[in-house]
Amino acid sequence: MKNYLKKLCLFVAAFFVFVTLFAGCSGTKTQTDSSGEVKKSDTQEQKEQVKEVVYKLGYFSNQYDSTYQKAIEGIEKAVPGVKMELVFYPTDKDYWDNLPAHIAAGTAPDLAAMTNEKHMDFISNGLILPIDESLVDLSALYPKAVDAWKYEGKLYGIPLTAQPEAFIINMDMWKEAGLTDLPETLEDVREAARVLTKGDVKGLCINNHEFHLTQYALAFGGGWGYGETIDTPENARALQFLIDMYREGLAVTPKEVGLGWDGEVFAKGLCAMTTGGTWYVATLAEMAPDMNYKMIPLPKGDTYGSTLHSIAIVVLKTAKDPEIASKIAAYLVRDEAQEVAMKDAGAPPSSVVMSESYFENNPTVKDLKPVLDYAQPFAYPKEGQKFTEALIKEFDEAIYTKDSTKSGADIVKNVQALFK
Template sequence: MRRPLVIPAAAAAGLALLTACTAGTESSGPPKVGASATDQTPVTIEFWHGFSADSELKAFEDTLAGFNQKFPWITVKATKAIQDDQIIQSVRGGNPPDVALSFTTDSVAEFCKAGIFQDLNPYLTASKIDGTALFPKVIDEYTQYDGKRCVLPMLADAYGLYYNKKLMQGNEPPKTLSELADLAKKLTVKNAKGDLEVAGFMPISQMYENSPIHTGVMVGAKWTNPDGTSAIGSDPQWKKLMTWQKDLTDWFGYDKIEKFRKSFGDEWSADNPFHKGKVAMAIDGEWRVAMLADSAPDLDYGTAPFPVADDQPERYGAGFITGTVIGIPKGAKHAEAAWELVKYLTTDTDALVTLSNAIRNVPSTLPALQSPNLKKDEHFQTFLDVFANPNSTTLPAHLNSVFNQQALQEAQIKWESGRADDLDALLADVDKRIDDKLKLTAGG
């Protein structure tokens, strides 16, 4: 599942440094694929991942048990709650794990260019695996950059709208932004002091999964032009979305809605406000289905696609697509054994279905999507449909993907909080920041 995007400046600098100093340092020649199967000398490999919820960790234990049965001489030492910056620093420091998992595709372009993960194309070729035939097109594309496939997909994420049926008071889930705004106002409950007790919907960009990378899909907004420069200021859809968000935020009162947001529990815990009935509708990923089953089993809720711009009804059913990616870091001590684990977690149908059924992520291979063992309840089916919708999108691969998202979200916070009053100028400044950064990166 996708975690909040946080890559510190020090880690970003590490990416730049690695880009400059790692060219040509990968080992030459084909990998010794299958060596671990014929040698069978006991080996322990380190596996870093970002999962932390109890249900996720249990799912991983069950899946790794299947790997251990197949490769009993390979012991997997798993470390949880790892973030991208820790992976970057481990490679930079010369002490990386053997296998590492990232919750986002945001840094794939930089990971590939900087050589943080090894190119897996030689491993796939040696194992006679055709990625273009195994993975759906959008997934196949976001694990590659500039001819390198430095990571493989391990489950995918699709985003949609969750709604509390009791709080909805019989209303159907909204299909347009105007319907969402009207219903958000109707379902909001305030106390005598005007403070929020229940929000129909939280429109601000700082609310958990409301970042522009997710909400931009509701209006079909573009991030970049064909040459990689920013399209944010010139695409009227961003202005449409941010105006809609600001209007609804102003209805709540920014200070009131921020006070309410800061009272919420951790997004990844049972204290999530949707679990507690404090918000009627929320943007979230498919993994919330498993979390609700685990920590709020009595909650009566539904799932639906994102509402879309009123003038784009044909786009209803689309959503944002991303996923978890996994690879072998540069400098891994046991690359052959590491490949066996990566291959198992990304291509084995039973392993992917086991994980999908447990943590409710979308399977990332065509055989797993079609498996009769894949559980498809009404809540989860919504996200399978979003995943299959031709209008669903992902973020285009870009060397400055992380920076671009941060630049836009910083502007959104200024706008919705009332600290900026000229939206055109604000978005033009976002374009300038992104394009200036692109010039520096391209010049490096």
């Protein structure tokens, strides 16, 4: 019996030694990891000896598989000593929620493909490194697209796409309602919506999502100014326009009809007009192949407004060598890759030459070309998530509360209060 006890004690003791050692080892490992110089496993060290370092590019959405596969082709020649691998994240939600944990654990890729909608938190927390502009040649790219990736004078990503925002109209409904001329102002949109709304089919789909609210803010001459100019009369008027449309019963949100986003509402014929982008082309081709529709710039509020939505390659904090990573990023967005993105994902290219041909060869979207000239960055505050959450919460209260008296001015005032 005593023997038994002794064995047990020994076993337990051995276990704790093991655990402590384990913890000790991993402790030292973190330090090397967080300094970002040495990278785990032996195999990789061996590779470094033969002067070939693996850089990884993270992305999501399998629409872009072919784009990035094309993009990393030939990297060994373009940036000597570099090999590339792709890291695929299952969904956008996983991408945005898990990437920070992966960066903290040192397992994140070196580069990432990102849109300029949710990058502000990454920039303000130092997770995306600024790119030294002297190292890369940006002359082929649309200056507006490059600007969309600048913050406080620094460049944080090299754009692959430059997406103007669009206003999409169901022409079958339009004609059926006896309407002829396309709307030129948002007042026209309101008038048309009154004619187009019939029972459960509404004139306008308002996706209560920051992307769409921002379009209207810009069309009224407003904008968020990175948090500086939330509480302005322009933004208030824009939101008030949407709230009025909704309260008058002319508009519908995707959620209240049980759908995920505006494209589905539109494709199902539950609204006649909506804000969106060139991604509608592929969606409608599959979901509503028989529908006649038109894509035009968002009609004028007080002015013309649109965001410039852009996917770019950014250099993450985990990059082995930020300078090399910047060069890789510049290589990845070359015309060949953009061409694949254009073909397979329907994404408007950021290169000036490619962009020209994209709009010329796609009659559905050709009216959007001029939008790129006045398109602006989203300009959300540094704490982007907090902002969008607050904005949508306020907006939802205004539209979903019965007999709500909340105005656009109230919303911008309340949201601004969080970003003083």
